[in-house]
Amino acid sequence: MELFLDTSDVTAVKRLARIFPLAGVTTNPSIVAAGKKPLDVLLPELQEALGGQGRLFAQVLASKAELMVEEAIKLRAMIDNLVVKVPVTAEGLAAIKLLKQEGIPTLGTAVYGATQGLISALAGADYVAPYVNRVDAQGGDGIQTVKDLQQLLSLHAPGAKVLAASFKTPRQVMACLLAGCQSVTLPLDVAEQIIHTPAVTAAVEKFEQEWLKTFGVPGF
DSSP states (O other), X not given: OEEEEEOOXXXXXXXXXXXXXXXXXXXXXXHHHHHTXXXXXXXXXXHHHTTTOSXXXXXXXXXXXHHHHHHHHHHHHHSTTOEEEEEOSHHHHHHHHHHHHHTOOEEEEEEOSHHHHHHHHHHTOSEEEEBHHHHHHTTSOHXXXXXXXXXXXXXXXXTOEEEEBOOSSHHHHHHHHHTTOSEEEEOHXXXXXXXXXXXXXXXXXXXXXXXXXXXXXXXX
């Protein structure tokens, strides 16, 4: 499987890349705007924070297919192996088809339904990103959407991968992985929850206290 961070925080990526087996970093226009760095500055910094390893994802902003393609080419000029995120709208689907012809890898994003995600994969998207928590927030079932999408891709577009996004809890992440997701992207708060568990911290502190009480020194 592939594990990504969903962020524009370069310092956090560098810190967590030391801990997690990261496959790369995903971004979107809101995340980039929050970080206040233009993409031509941010993307090389993220690549450096990853130690030159892994893949980056960045999203087009245009609403027309031809302009999306132009933006995709500009993004690929910044980072040559970048995956271009394209919203799965009517124009986005047309752009994905054109980008497939150009040999530019894409991710179909803003996916709220399994059929929508399948169509983006059939159009040529290499990754499909269902919004798990956002589907839940609209009264749907985000995990079931992922399960349905995973099954559809397995049956009809086995070359595409589900890259599940929009999480609020580690349990949502685990459910997606159990459903067969090959890729997930974690916001920083969820990534931190996974590696910082109060019960684990308490257990380690207890080990240390009991060792010191008996031997009086912190090490062997």
